[in-house]
Amino acid sequence: MFAFIISRILQALPVLLAVALISFAMFAYVGDPVAIMLGQDYTQAQRDALVADLGLDQPFWVQFGRFIGNAVQGEFGLSYRLSRPVADLIAERAPATLELAFCAAGLALLIGVPMGVYTGLYRHAWLSRFFLTFSLIGVSLPTFLIGILLILVFAVWLGVLPSFGRGDTVRLGWWTTGFLTWSGVKALVLPAITLGLFQLTLIMRLVRAEMLEVLRTDYIKFARARGLPNRAVHFGHALKNTMVPVITIVGLQLGAIIAFAIVTEQVFQWPGMGLLFIQSVGAADIPVMSAYLLLIALVFVTINLIVDLLYYAVDPRLRIGRGKGGH
Amino acid sequence: MAASVRRFFDSDLWWSFTRSPVTVVSAIVAAVCILGAVFAPLIAPHNPFDLASLNLSDAFKPPAWDEEGAREYLLGTDDQGRDVFSAIMYGARVSLLVGLSATAFATLLGVTLGLLAGYVGGAVDSFLMRICDIQLTFPSILIALLVDGVVRAALPRIIVWLQERGVLSAEISAQLAHQHIALFVVIFAIGISEWPKFARTVRGSTLVERNKEYVQAARVIGVTRARIMVSHVLPNVLGPVLVVATLNLGLAILSEATLSFLGVGVPPTQPSLGTLIRIGNDFLFSGEWWITIFPGIALILMVLSVNLLGDWLRDALNPKLR
Numbered sequence: 001m002f003a004f005i006i007s008r009i010l011q012a013l014p015v016l017l018a019v020a021l022i023s024f025a026m027f028a029y030v031g032d033p034v035a036i037m038l039g040q041d042y043t044q045a046q047r048d049a050l051v052a053d054l055g056l057d058q059p060f061w062v063q064f065g066r067f068i069g070n071a072v073q074g075e076f077g078l079s080y081r082l083s084r085p086v087a088d089l090i091a092e093r094a095p096a097t098l099e100l101a102f103c104a105a106g107l108a109l110l111i112g113v114p115m116g117v118y119t120g121l122y123r124h125a126w127l128s129r130f131f132l133t134f135s136l137i138g139v140s141l142p143t144f145l146i147g148i149l150l151i152l153v154f155a156v157w158l159g160v161l162p163s164f165g166r167g168d169t170v171r172l173g174w175w176t177t178g179f180l181t182w183s184g185v186k187a188l189v190l191p192a193i194t195l196g197l198f199q200l201t202l203i204m205r206l207v208r209a210e211m212l213e214v215l216r217t218d219y220i221k222f223a224r225a226r227g228l229p230n231r232a233v234h235f236g237h238a239l240k241n242t243m244v245p246v247i248t249i250v251g252l253q254l255g256a257i258i259a260f261a262i263v264t265e266q267v268f269q270w271p272g273m274g275l276l277f278i279q280s281v282g283a284a285d286i287p288v289m290s291a292y293l294l295l296i297a298l299v300f301v302t303i304n305l306i307v308d309l310l311y312y313a314v315d316p317r318l319r320i321g322r323g324k325g326g327h
Numbered sequence: 328m329a330a331s332v333r334r335f336f337d338s339d340l341w342w343s344f345t346r347s348p349v350t351v352v353s354a355i356v357a358a359v360c361i362l363g364a365v366f367a368p369l370i371a372p373h374n375p376f377d378l379a380s381l382n383l384s385d386a387f388k389p390p391a392w393d394e395e396g397a398r399e400y401l402l403g404t405d406d407q408g409r410d411v412f413s414a415i416m417y418g419a420r421v422s423l424l425v426g427l428s429a430t431a432f433a434t435l436l437g438v439t440l441g442l443l444a445g446y447v448g449g450a451v452d453s454f455l456m457r458i459c460d461i462q463l464t465f466p467s468i469l470i471a472l473l474v475d476g477v478v479r480a481a482l483p484r485i486i487v488w489l490q491e492r493g494v495l496s497a498e499i500s501a502q503l504a505h506q507h508i509a510l511f512v513v514i515f516a517i518g519i520s521e522w523p524k525f526a527r528t529v530r531g532s533t534l535v536e537r538n539k540e541y542v543q544a545a546r547v548i549g550v551t552r553a554r555i556m557v558s559h560v561l562p563n564v565l566g567p568v569l570v571v572a573t574l575n576l577g578l579a580i581l582s583e584a585t586l587s588f589l590g591v592g593v594p595p596t597q598p599s600l601g602t603l604i605r606i607g608n609d610f611l612f613s614g615e616w617w618i619t620i621f622p623g624i625a626l627i628l629m630v631l632s633v634n635l636l637g638d639w640l641r642d643a644l645n646p647k648l649r
Binding site: 018019026145149151152156163256259260262263266278282284293297301 | 473614
């Protein structure tokens with residue numbers, strides 16, 4: 001187990017280093033930090049002094065090493081657009097994005113898995129057909145259109161839910177949460193549905209396909225022959241064995257949720273990291289972009305690692321294989 | 328010519344096409360979208376970019392079936408009195424152009440690098456496939472956004488750099504700095520975000536082909552490596568590429584729409600469907616829903632029909648599924 005974790009981390013390191021290299025190259029060559037810090041009027045002497053001060057006259061690898069050192073400490077310099085430390089900007093907005101992403105993922109799981117189980121068990125029920133048609137729509141609608149349609153129906157026509165912002169938030173230390181106020185919860189509903197709908201349909205289809213597969217196996221027939229109640233067969237035996245692919249996809253889709261959070265946040269003007277990123281892309285704000293890139297890479301690598309570890313917890317065959325090797 | 332047409336109508340492909348009503352319908356929808364987009368300047372009822380023909384008193388007209396709608400504006404008008412239906416036709420043109428160019432670019436890049444990786448192997452192979460692995464870890468829209476952002480930020484410096492070295496004349500660089508280039512940036516960004524799929528597919532089939540007898544025979548009679556790759560291996564690995572390209576076209580159109588919706592896509596002077604949706608989004612709250620919803624429906628129809636065609640092509644060309 002321990003060796004497994006170490007080897008996974010070692011595999012992830014080159015990915016992180018490659019992303020760090022790209023992000024450093026952006027930082028060093030795309031944006032001109034000196035020109036931006038000096039403003040319009042400066043002498044060559046001032047420029048040289050600043051270059052030496054920032055260490056920009058050092059060889060590439062020395063600069064890269066220093067960039068990594070700073071990045072590990074969460075130091076990414078100042079945003080060109082807002083003239084504030086990038087780390088502060090991201091820390092300020094992370095809670096909004098994380099709350100949104102977890103709500104969307106939770107929604108997708110809590111609704112998607114039961115819908116998948118139902119459509120898998122009762123294949124010909126009219127409700128199953130309805131769910132499947134609905135999922136086809138969910139798959140083919142682009143995220144921003146789902147958001148726009150929801151705003152049109154629930155905010156403009158019915159006027160029951162807010163269409164932008166986070167509502168009132170409560171500050172808990174450095175974390176701001178929208179869960180504790182009524183307007184915060186209301187503001188979360190539409191963005192979470194927008195972001196979660198595609199994942200929901202994906203999970204539903206996956207669980208359905210896996211259930212159909214598993215229900216045909218011999219051990220399910222055997223469990224029925226033993227006279228176990230339907231509930232035990234369906235949930236204890238069948239659903240449990242569909243979980244490995246579901247965990248993989250959900251884990252990998254968490255990344256997609258973060259990527260599409262950018263779109264959802266733009267539609268709902270949700271004050272999270274995605275909105276910050278897209279505003280930075282528009283304004284060519286390189287420090288924010290490179291910091292966001294590194295952060296996302298870290299999140300993706302971590303998610304992949306956790307997914308691998310969950311395999312261990314869910315699929316006993318992997319553990320047995322290892323155990324034999326150990327003895 | 329007539330013989331090859333007859334052969335096409337006798338083929339399995341045509342037979343499986345006629346047997347699937349969903350495919351026929353999506354082919355018709357796709358054809359209508361494509362024809363409408365291509366011939367927009369000829370058949371669109373209005374020219375939304377002809378400032379002289381715009382009349383502000385026609386602004387915010389609802390669709391024709393609404394009581395307040397005007398018959399000449401079938402799907403209503405936007406804030407400047409532009410006909411939404413015509414704007415959609417012109418917008419679909421830009422969307423299709425970007426989608427097709429980006430897919431073509433991704434195909435070219437992916438096929439070349441995939442062929443190289445598969446045939447040359449060794450360090451080239453592991454290097455290219457590592458890049459693919461890293462890129463496939465991230466959703467393609469994120470890569471497209473990032474490339475788009477970086478190229479935008481770097482563009483002024485690249486142009487100055489090229490100009491200083493005499494590669495570009497001052498005149499051309501002045502033009503480049505102008506908005507035209509935004510279109511190419513988007514195509515480049517989407518293309519870069521999608522090449523690994525092509526490279527993977529081609530590399531896989533190349534690995535199979537390279538050990539076949541005809542390749543060995545070519546090698547024995549002294550055909551050069553480059554020539555074997557291009558004229559012997561390449562034609563035999565292109566089949567699956569067609570399917571990947573079709574399925575990717577829908578994705579590329581959606582990526583472009585997403586980028587344009589986020590305001591970092593095509594320039595507002597050449598609005599695509601995504602740009603129209605973004606512009607219309609501002610009027611959603613004042614009740615003018617048609618400005619944003621109709622371009623949205625057009626986008627869905629276009630992408631859905633292309634995707635269904637791609638699905639059908641994948642199944643029809645896969646002998647295992649027959």
